[in-house]
Amino acid sequence: MKFAYKNQLGVLALFYLLVACNDSGNERPLGAYDTGVLIINEGAFGANDGEVFHLDPSTGILKENVFEAENNRPFAGLLEDIVLEEERLYLVANTGKVEIVNPGDFKSIGSVIGDLDIPRSLATAQGKLFISDYGPYDASFATPDSYIAVVSGLDGGTVKKKIEVSNKPEDLFTVGKYVFVAGSEEGKIEIIDAETETVIKTIEVDGRPVQFFEERGDLWVYAYDSEQVYFQSFHLSDLTKKEYRAFDISNATRSIAFGEDAKMYILTSTGWPDYNDGIAVVSINDGETLIPEWKTGSGFYGIGYDKERQEIYVANAKGFQGNGQVTVYSKSGAEVNTMEVGRGPSGFVFR
Template sequence: MKYIFKNQLWALVLLIFAFSCNDNGGEKPLGKYDTGILIMNEGNFGTNDGEVYHYDPSTETLTKDIFELENSRPFAGLVEDMVLEQDRLYLVANTGKVEIVNPGDFKSIGAVSADLDQPRSLATASGKLFISDYGPYDASYATPDSYIAVVSGLDGGTVKKKIEVSNKPEDLFAFGKYVFVAGSEESQIEIIDAEKEEVVKSLEVTGRPVQFFEQNGDLWVYSYDSDHVYFQSFHRDNLTKKEFRELPVGQATGRIALGEDSKIYIVTSSGWPEYQDGVAVVSIFDTTLIPDWTSGSGFYGIGYDQMRQEVYLSNANDFQGAGTVTVFGKDGTEVKSMEVGRGPSGFMFR
């Protein structure tokens, strides 16, 4: 499961300006989903009832199932990630497809619906889509045939090539002609040349890498193991490792959110059968470490609203019906709680 915050910083501009420029230099009103918060509800395995909700904090209005509402058909999949790039919103379903919508009105633009197995995330580079995919399970439920699927064009279509990578690729990050791949199972960062469509470099990192983010102009990857969390930055000019941070956060998960003042909120969990969950707060630039910012059980996703400085923490409620999202002030005080879809796991703040 990917955890959504990569678009937070530039999206703040949309909250400040009421209009945006079109290609002809004119101005057009923002669409009804161009502001507010998108809540990604993963859905339940087997019923494939994943969907996206929209929440307007200014009016406290929650709109359900906006993909089905705007396209007159259900999403019909498990939503793994939401990626906003190139004026398109990509809804990645780990049930084997990618739906592409206009982010302003959520109308369908296109899709990738064949030759995928278990997609995890997506990035765009050189006018192409690069989709991380676990590949099929073998008889032992391992994924030895993981790959990055390449699609020509940004509006979907067919998979033209599958680039072999290490097992269980998660997040992707593109800049220039390069695509960074977080290979979670084998602790690898693989770098793809988008023009050549091949891996040109592989870097070993500590822990299980799952999420890229930018901080102070640098590219970082977050990884974790049972006792620590790790942050590794990279030189973009020569594709080498740069700085490394290790912090003593036990029972960390891959679910993180980028807060203000370089703080990072991390969901922790003891796992089955106790399910003692919490949120730790760390910083990669000083010694800040708050191991028990809040605690509970059933935590499933986390996000941070940079504009309002609020933490959104979701609870899957054991996938028994609707999930819950609780909003906290950055001091940990509860602001409000709302019922959402099944398995809420990610947020996009616009």
Template sequence: MKLNQLLWASALISVSFACSDSGEEKPLGKYDNGILIMNEGNFGTNDGEVYHLNQNTEELLPNIFEAENLRPFAGLLEDIVLEADRLYLVANTGKVEIVNPADFKSLGAVSAELDQPRSLAVNGSKLFISDYGPYNASYATPDSYVAVVNGLDGGVVSKKIEVSNKPEDLFSHGNFIIVAGSEENKIEIIDATQEVVVSTIDLEASPKQFYAVGNVLWIYAVATDEVIFYTVNLSSLTLGNTYTVPVANATSRIAFDGDDEMYVLTSSGWPDYNDAVVNIDIEGSSATFTELMTGSGFYGIGYDHNLDQVYVSNSNGFQGNGTVTVLSETGSVVRTFEVGRGPSGFLIY
């Protein structure tokens, strides 16, 4: 599972007022800056939730969706996406909740005709939602799709676009939606107007996350004994450079610092769960990596551009609440604190 994350979207906010559409300044809302911590929740109890952290005061507010909407989130939280002045909370238990970023009040939802949604992108007035689709008798997902919803505040699914198995991250550019097809090592490009796949790019590893810098889209992909970073020229939608890094057992969790440095999680898996936080630095045509921290139970990662700190979450085996450890860029521990069940990602403003 992700999170983009979220591969998560990030924004820098250095003033205490935001501009409205009219150009007038208005005070920022309660949750308009700081860090949102995505707690996935426990399978079966579906108790995913979001915490809010003020990095300066270290004030931590728990369960802010429930606090602001007077009802539990009631799902397994897979991703949080900030687009079109809205926060989209994607639950892989079959729904998307849409909230106002300032106060976390509900704006709408997509709660029908989804199976196992993974992430979301906005194109014009449409939502595009990657979805594994239902499991078959062999627990495979041969009917994966990208769902289309007409309306930024949710509604019904108007179409399901067939894509390769297990689509993960999505990226919207111009009139296109770019899809990370993780199981079949494909990048699929959807025409957002026609709502059909118009081209496919085959990769040598499983694509997990996208990150855009200027006119270049980075693709983070993993294989058993290495990670591969591809670049895509957004003008032509063609592959550019490829960087292969001999980092074994990489997970889908990654954080970008915005300056050709990445932080990824690795895990040997069951039964040992030898996990690590690895820094990857790409300069020119070469890539180097450094192991910053080792342990077990690492589950999510994020990067705070304001303070140049790395946030690493630990699920603690889903035995009670998880924890978050804040690291300096060199790997020294700044602090540790408790969060919710299964913390898996961060959205850092």
């Protein structure tokens, strides 16, 4: 079992376990969903039919609609992100809610419903939830009132505060008491002190920052524009910029998978009407574009990398015309498996 935490720097070095121990020291068997791959199916706009599928790669068994199966009710939202933190899974719906489940059996623990607009992701810090939210659209479909919602307690509840940030915040990452916010529309990294619940620093970066990740013990952020992709790391001692990489990859999207040896797999798309999609591979170790077109196709909508099995998962939304598809590749590019999944597959959580 791999405990993969998105928001706490350094915990990705936690070891693998075949069993987990409770506070009394007694061993407990792993839950049905403590291993394998969780597939995020975003769902279709209007239908709000987002759901989670579970794949056991060792057997090939795919279980559909996990949330509904374990809680006897549909998820009923557009599933934007899944975050594993504090022995909880947070299912973030951009239709205005967060569902919280136990990672082992997917049973509901709590939720944040109401007083959210368009939530995008989540981080935990100081026993609180910090939820990035675009805020409401105005008459011109802009989001001038974006914020980070704060909830006291890890099991959900009501929003007690909204911290104003730059437009369209995306990913969040916690380091100690600091919550880093990727402000995608204005190219800003805003840093929140989780104790005071205030923005204490803003760092400008190139492109649209959308995704944080850990590499070589440092915190990095991935950003992109129409012509290039950018990687920026930070000094955590004084919260300043550290290393910088830029690559000539055009038509990049927000979807990226973090491979081994600092290799990054980036989805590209020309968008409507052609939808010529691809996957580029770059290395932030040497600053080189390794393979500008590792795969090409149409309908690519999400990507993930399983470090344990060294396999790349590519989600295809199939134009949201019915169910989507996931194809699994080896590092060499050979196809390993293809499966039909739910509506709008967009991401993965590897356990």
